[in-house]
Every structure is written in C-alpha cells, then in structure tokens.
Amino acid sequence: MVTTLWVARNRAERRQGLLGTDHLDGALWIERCSSVHTVGMRYAIDVAFVGAAGRVRDVVTMVPGRVGLPRPLARAVVEAPAGELRRLGVRPGTVLAAQQLAACG
Template sequence: MVAERVFGPGPHRLRYNGSDVAPLAVAESYRTRQRGLLGTDAVIGALWITRCPSVHMIGMRYPIDVAVVDRAGLVLLIKTLRPWTGGTWPRRGASATIEAAAGAMAEWGIEPGGVLEIVRAAAVTGDPPAAAG
C-alpha cells in the first residue's frame, strides 16, 4: 500500500480582499515552480506559484482549482481543472497562479476582480524577520 502524499499546509497565509482564507505555501524557486502540485495526491490550503501565468495538468492525479492573478494580486481567472487536461492559457497581465483543492476557491468566496495576497509567516506570527547573514 502506498501512502498518500499530501501537499501542505504551508507556513504562510492566503488573504482574499483583506480576509484570511487558508494556509499557503509559496513556490519561488525554479524547481518548486516547475513541480507545483505534481506528485501529490491532495493539497491542504493553497500553493502560490510565482512567475507562473499558466499551468498544465499533465501528470496530475486529482482535480484542482486555480486562480490566475496579476502583479497586484487582482484575480483574472478562476477555473477548476481535471487531471490530464490542458490547463490554462497564459493571460495578458498574468503574473502568478494559485492552486488549491477543487471547490476551494468557491468555498473561500474567491471571484475574478477580487484581490489575493500572501501574508508571510513572520507577519502571521508577529516574529521579527530573520537577520540576513
């Protein structure tokens, strides 16, 4: 029997129109952006993929919701994607894609025209930022 591979929850928080909605991981490196949720069986919370105007579903094991946002976090598109389908096409002005379990965007009330943002873990806990070194 193979253990289920669950992605998340991430250390950050996802905020929509100023309200906290879910735990969040942020994919910022080339490797984490390319991998996304591939190789997982489920996701807790959401994954924000920076510098990612579109996604594909080749190799995915389960359906997901995606929100495509511009640099300011303005939601340009919400879509539910099925495994092994094409995914999303790049949109003008798109900067990042947020991935979550199918149905999560509706559950969280996220709609095109709203604003999503990352609340970094240090801001969530109130801890001072780590010293650069």
C-alpha cells in the same frame, strides 16, 4: 479568508507545483507563472490567475490531464483542490496577497 498556503518561489518549486501529490490541504501560490497544466495530476484543482497588484483575473477548475491556456497578464497563480477557492470566496476581481491567504509557507 485564511488557509494554509505554500509558496513556490524558485524555478524547481514552480516546475514541480502539485505534481506527484495526492491532495493538498490549503493552496499553493506560484510566483512568476501565467499558465498551468494538470498532466500527471491525480485530482482536479482550482486555479486563480493573479495579475498586477494581486487582482484575480480569472478562476478555473481543471481536471487531470489538461493543458491550460496562458493568461499573459497573470503574474502568479494560486492552485488549490477543486472547490477550495470558491469556498474561500476567490473570484475575478478579488485582490489577493499571500499574507491574506496564509498561515504557513
């Protein structure tokens, strides 16, 4: 499974996330993150909550204007346009690493 992956590493990048974008080709890995919202988003996104050792704990699709529930055991999230994570075969139990997903960042 390979897609273009952007990594949000610092506080400003994590806070910005996908806000203000019209589309994303690929996915965004947000480190040190356990909850997301889509307030101000212009499109629906898939969100994978990633726990210790890169294991996906949950995958949800969020429409614009929603606030997601925190996932206390999540250490990172992967955000992608709605349908992209399913296309890549990402589901609970999948083990992810940024290197697996990406060619960019």
